[in-house]
Amino acid sequence: MAESSTTSMxxxxxxxxxxxxxxxxxxxxxxxxxxxxxxxxxxASMRAIARRAEVDPALVHHYFDDKAELFAEAMQLPxxxxxxxxxxxxxxxxxxxxxxxxxxxxxVESGKNRERIIGLIRTALGxxxxxxxxxxxxxxxxxxxxxxxxxxxxxxxRANAVASQIVGLFIVRYGVKAEPFASASIEEVARRIGPxxxxx
Amino acid sequence: MAESSTTSMxxxxxxxxxxxxxxxxxxxxxxxxxxxxxxxxxxASMRAIARRAEVDPALVHHYFDDKAELFAEAMQLPxxxxxxxxxxxxxxxxxxxxxxxxxxxxxVESGKNRERIIGLIRTALGxxxxxxxxxxxxxxxxxxxxxxxxxxxxxxxRANAVASQIVGLFIVRYGVKAEPFASASIEEVARRIGPxxxxx
Numbered sequence: 540m541a542e543s544s545t546t547s548m549x550x551x552x553x554x555x556x557x558x559x560x561x562x563x564x565x566x567x568x569x570x571x572x573x574x575x576x577x578x579x580x581x582x583a584s585m586r587a588i589a590r591r592a593e594v595d596p597a598l599v600h601h602y603f604d605d606k607a608e609l610f611a612e613a614m615q616l617p618x619x620x621x622x623x624x625x626x627x628x629x630x631x632x633x634x635x636x637x638x639x640x641x642x643x644x645x646x647v648e649s650g651k652n653r654e655r656i657i658g659l660i661r662t663a664l665g666x667x668x669x670x671x672x673x674x675x676x677x678x679x680x681x682x683x684x685x686x687x688x689x690x691x692x693x694x695x696x697r698a699n700a701v702a703s704q705i706v707g708l709f710i711v712r713y714g715v716k717a718e719p720f721a722s723a724s725i726e727e728v729a730r731r732i733g734p735x736x737x738x739x
Numbered sequence: 740m741a742e743s744s745t746t747s748m749x750x751x752x753x754x755x756x757x758x759x760x761x762x763x764x765x766x767x768x769x770x771x772x773x774x775x776x777x778x779x780x781x782x783a784s785m786r787a788i789a790r791r792a793e794v795d796p797a798l799v800h801h802y803f804d805d806k807a808e809l810f811a812e813a814m815q816l817p818x819x820x821x822x823x824x825x826x827x828x829x830x831x832x833x834x835x836x837x838x839x840x841x842x843x844x845x846x847v848e849s850g851k852n853r854e855r856i857i858g859l860i861r862t863a864l865g866x867x868x869x870x871x872x873x874x875x876x877x878x879x880x881x882x883x884x885x886x887x888x889x890x891x892x893x894x895x896x897r898a899n900a901v902a903s904q905i906v907g908l909f910i911v912r913y914g915v916k917a918e919p920f921a922s923a924s925i926e927e928v929a930r931r932i933g934p935x936x937x938x939x
Contacts, residue, residue, distance in 0.1 A: 661864045664857050664914045674915045682917055699911050699920040700931055707907025711899050714864045715874045717882055720899040731900055735935045 564602050567592045572613040576668060580610060580675035607680045614673070616659070617652035621680040628688040636737030640729040643705055644712075648725070653713045660706065660714070677702070700739040708732055764802050767792045772813040776868060780810060780875035807880045814873070816859070817852035821880040828888040836937030840929040843905055844912075848925070853913045860906065860914070877902070900939040908932055 570592035574583045585606055589596040603609045607621045623646060627639040647656050663673040682702050686694035712720045712728070720728060770792035774783045785806055789796040803809045807821045823846060827839040847856050863873040882902050886894035912920045912928070920928060 657864050660910070661861050664861050664910065674917075677915055678917050695919050696923075696931055699917050700935070702915075702917065703907035703911040703920070703932070704904050704935070705907065706910050707903035707905065710860070710864065710906050710910075711903040715877055715902075717874075717878050717899050717902065719895050720903070723896075731896055731939075732903070735900075735904070735938060738935060738938070739931075 563592075563594060563598060567594060567599055567602060568609070568612050571609045575610060575613055575672055579668075580606075580672045581679060585609070607676070610676055610680075614659075614676075617650065617655045618646040620677075621684060624681055624684055625688075628685065633737070634733075636735065637729045637733030639701070639705070639736055640708070640732045641725055643709075644725045644728060647709065647713070656709055657714045660709065697739045701736050704732060704735055704739065763792075763794060763798060767794060767799055767802060768809070768812050771809045775810060775813055775872055779868075780806075780872045781879060785809070807876070810876055810880075814859075814876075815855075817850065817855045818846040820877075821884060824881055824884055825888075828885065833937070834933075836935065837929045837933030839901070839905070839936055840908070840932045841925055843909075844925045844928060847909065847913070856909055857914045860909065897939045901936050904932060904935055904939065 567588065571583075571588045574588045574591050577583075578587070583606065585599050585603075586596050588609065589599045592599070599609075603612070608619065610616070611619050620643075623642045624639070627635055627642050630638050647653060659673065662669050663677065664670065682695070682698040685698035685701055688694075689697055691697065708720075708728070711717050723731075767788065771783075771788045774788045774791050777783075778787070783806065785799050785803075786796050788809065789799045792799070799809075803812070808819065810816070811819050820843075823842045824839070827835055827842050830838050847853060859873065862869050863877065864870065882895070882898040885898035885901055888894075889897055891897065908920070908928070911917050923931075
């Protein structure tokens with residue numbers, strides 16, 4: 540999960556130094572938004588973002604581990620989907636399916652993320668540049684990561700299949716709100732969908 | 740599949756009677772659109788649509804078998820999803836999964852339906868009345884039908900799961916256009932996704 544921004548959360552009395560730091564961070568996030576919009580997710584680089592923010596590249600790396608984290612912050616993603624996938628894939632092989640579903644639903648259902656995830660899916664299905672950017676992020680950071688971690692020949696096929704099951708689950712549970720999926724517990728849904736993810 | 744509308748397709752020289760018939764049909768579809776918008780899918784009835792169109796209910800039934808057909812026409816759905824589901828479910832039990840995926844992809848990939856299906860998913864995820872209506876249609880005519888046909892205790896859970904896998908597949912293949920799903924043949928995708936549907 541991304542660090543919460545220090546701009547609005549920190550009390551002012553922490554003094555000038557803190558304010559300067561949060562200014563730099565805000566500046567970097569703003570520059571990242573512009574760079575992603577100008578270049579798309581794939582072509583944008585941490586270096587170019589630093590240049591745009593007129594800060595040293597080291598400062599960008601001080602605040603953000605990688606491009607995925609900056610993207611999550613710039614797009615105000617409700618969570619770091621790449622980290623959820625990574626941690627689920629690092630668990631025991633025979634519970635990847637259930638773990639992935641449980642982790643994904645748990646994150647989405649904290650805070651106001653149910654609405655947010657559906658908004659993001661709608662955006663990703665649009666025609667504008669934000670749609671292209673989100674799709675690039677999904678393909679590179681999620682499907683690409685799953686495919687690599689699986690270490691099988693047809694990992695890319697399987698990653699597509701996993702992603703399709705998860706996004707469809709979001710739509711049925713949070714978008715269409717069809718019963719019984721909409722009201723079922725996370726455990727129940729994971730029990731139903733987990734084995735499919737596992738099979739993929 | 741819905742009959743093609745006679746309003747724009749028929750040459751004028753077929754005469755006045757034909758023109759009157761297509762007028763009535765057009766009138767009914769227009770009335771249906773208004774009735775669905777006013778009442779939602781579930782509460783709208785063939786009888787109320789006839790009243791709104793100021794025609795005899797028998798005439799509505801002459802042109803349209805049921806509410807699902809009128810809805811498909813009023814919403815300009817690319818196909819009759821309820822019929823696709825029904826015919827796939829009537830085939831042999833052990834090939835329902837592959838048949839359902841094959842039928843769904845085949846219909847979507849005829850004509851300009853790839854764009855259309857993504858537009859419809861976006862609409863269904865929105866906040867307006869069209870969204871509610873589309874969701875009611877999906878739940879009643881698709882998930883409800885699957886649940887009933889399966890004739891098992893937890894058919895409603897299974898129907899939700901099937902729907903989530905199919906809508907997710909549409910998004911990955913036509914919306915996000917992730918490879919290899921975007922370019923794979925229908926047969927290949929059905930081979931990958933069919934067994935999951937079968938399992939659900």
